[in-house]
Amino acid sequence: MDSSTKREVILEHYQNPVNRVTDDVEGYVKVNSNNESCIDNINLFIKFNDNKIEDIKFSGEACAISTASTSIMIQNLIGMDIDEALDYINNFTKMLNDEEYEAKDFKDAVVFDETYKQANRRTCVTLPYKGIIKAIEDYKK
Amino acid sequence: MNREDFPIINDNLIYFDNAATTLKPNVVIDAIDDYYKNYSVNIHRGEYDLSFKADQAYANARLTVAKFINADEKSIVFTKGTTDSLNMIVDGYFKDHLNKDDEVLITKSEHASNVLPWFNLAKTNGIKVSFIELNDDLTLSLDNIKNSITDNTKVISLAGITNVIGDIRPIKEICELAHSKGILVVEDGAQSVPHIKTDVKESNIDFLAFSGHKLCGPTGIGVLYIKPSLIDEFKSVEFGGGMNESFDSVDEVYLKEAPTRFEAGTPNIAGAIGLASAIKYIESIGLDKIHEYECELKEYLVSKLSNIEHIKVINPNTKSGIIAVTIDDIFPQDVGYYLNKYNICVRTGNHCDKLLKDLIGVRNTLRISLYFYNTKEEIDKLVELLSDKNKIISEMI
């Protein structure tokens, strides 16, 4: 994907994110994710069912990259079972850190394949993943 | 002005985050370098010449600070910074002087460092922390202070200049009012001491805290000023070497005189020396001139920003170098990233004023904070970059 297409995809997800809500969602697990060094602050609401991620919604305020990353993550993870999700996240994180990774179908998430070049924005991309990993680990227990 | 004094300043860097910390001039770097290269030994060990030299430099640094704010030397305690000083004020003095239901007055535009030590004392001692109401423009009026004072009010703790709104508080008048009712006043001088003349005798302030790094000095050094009449009642918060006269047992510990009894352990000698050289440097330019120039820059910036439809200046009228803005439909941090691409440093977020969000109606702003080395040309560049909303959106990611 060329960089102008990437920018368009990010902007589209930022301006029209998937499953954004303003209030808490009943019957969903809630996790908060924030970054120490910046002001991004989002809540994820996850509905698990039989080891599957049935639905994810989010609320909060964050920068364009964090918001787009959250939206893309939600789009990609809904419907996965939790081990599949962890595997996806693991590979995605490797891509983000410029390590060897198994090529998965990252769909829109490929827009972040060069973010490792901007260290200060990598934390923006990983913000929602910190939350979802915590929620999955809690669910596993 | 004086840009040539700063090795970090070049045509490629526009630094507008001076409320967070300031850049360091060569004279400060050289003074610290000189200590580390040529007499980097401990103080309080007068037997050898080098230590005598370090001792003198440390004592002279205290003298320089004292003169700078028109205080006596024994009132000047070296600390790690404003936060450390404010915590010492609360722990060393007010912990023993406030009882349950006694009240401290602050405002919602105080920095976290002038809020949380009081909240903590409220938890442990049961004191009450109340907020003086602010005017619509988020400044503070004497009338509002007057109206907030109750029979239980024992302390008023305020920033001399606030770090988001940038308003100057009339500390002298506040002290007059407070003292007439037996109330003590604490000034958080983090933003005021580096930008406007502070005279503790004229204002009659009881306690003052400030940081070296916000006035062109090094990090890790700050100052606590204690009014002479309150020193005896001010307890040491830390104990150890350097601050004791002698000791034999638990009941026989004899402390040194103030201010040494407030400085346990080897102090930040290089920091004190660097701070003194920063103060001399600032004095050589002149605080009046610095303040006047900052206000001129701010006026210039505000007038230019007021022509840009998508920008709202939150504090156009306060008389300091601090400007907080919001940009329609764009998250401030994204604007920060965008400006970073042009090597412009600004601060975005809540600036440690987490209580202010209710009052300005937005959680986060973009803050431009100026100092004497900023220029109108830099402001022109900033304004040009902010004026095109589409450019911001297309380049912020």
Ligand SMILES: Cc1ncc(COP(=O)(O)O)c(C=O)c1O
């Ligand atoms: C008004 C105010 N008070 C206190 C502080 C804390 O200063 P320091 O971090 O140097 O302790 C700051 C610094 O941001 C400030 O602006």
